Amino acid sequence: MSIDVEKIVSEALENGFNFATSLDVSTMNPLPEVRDMCAADKCHAYNKNWSCPPACGTVDECAARIKEYTNGVIVQSTIELEDEFDFEGIAELGKRHGETSIKFNKYLHEKYPDMKILPLTAGGCTQCKECTYPDKPCRFPDRMMSPLEGYGIFVSDLCTKNDIPYNRGKGTLTYVGAFLFA
Numbered sequence: 746m747s748i749d750v751e752k753i754v755s756e757a758l759e760n761g762f763n764f765a766t767s768l769d770v771s772t773m774n775p776l777p778e779v780r781d782m783c784a785a786d787k788c789h790a791y792n793k794n795w796s797c798p799p800a801c802g803t804v805d806e807c808a809a810r811i812k813e814y815t816n817g818v819i820v821q822s823t824i825e826l827e828d829e830f831d832f833e834g835i836a837e838l839g840k841r842h843g844e845t846s847i848k849f850n851k852y853l854h855e856k857y858p859d860m861k862i863l864p865l866t867a868g869g870c871t872q873c874k875e876c877t878y879p880d881k882p883c884r885f886p887d888r889m890m891s892p893l894e895g896y897g898i899f900v901s902d903l904c905t906k907n908d909i910p911y912n913r914g915k916g917t918l919t920y921v922g923a924f925l926f927a
């Protein structure tokens with residue numbers, strides 16, 4: 746199907762992201778080294794969610810899934826922190842980025858029902874109050890949002906390759922997501 750990426754970039758901004766631009770899908774290069782960091786479980790999501798490793802598949806399986814997509818947008822949510830210990834601000838940004846990602850993902854599915862969509866964001870999928878993993882199947886497998894890192898994507902490198910800053914200045918913090926289309 747024909748996909749108007751520039752229109753979707755505008756729609757990403759209208760849905761609440763602070764920045765968005767088109768994504769060159771060939772820059773999505775899953776790396777085992779990035780994926781290995783998930784196993785350290787610093788985010789406490791490893792092996793706790795269908796969207797995260799190991800349930801989201803091997804690095805090769807993630808790479809093969811990405812290859813099914815032809816277009817995309819990269820999105821960012823940014824906050825100015827009071828200082829480096831502004832943990833409330835960090836938590837607020839994580840919540841806002843997660844909620845905006847869910848909202849935009851829902852918007853895309855409703856507006857473009859014939860488009861195949863792969864939503865990738867920061868952190869594990871939070872669409873359900875509690876993930877069904879591992880006892881029952883995912884409730885919304887077509888809307889599940891995996892973390893970019895879980896797919897082995899080196900996020901700052903992805904931003905650089907798509908001409909969008911990863912660091913938006915001293916005292917700021919930015920979370921990144923990507924939505925792929927076919």
Ligand code: SF4
Pocket residue numbers: 794795796870871872873875876877878882883884885886888889890
């Ligand atoms: S949609 Fe629900 S069940 Fe599926 S991965 Fe996300 S939180 Fe888990």
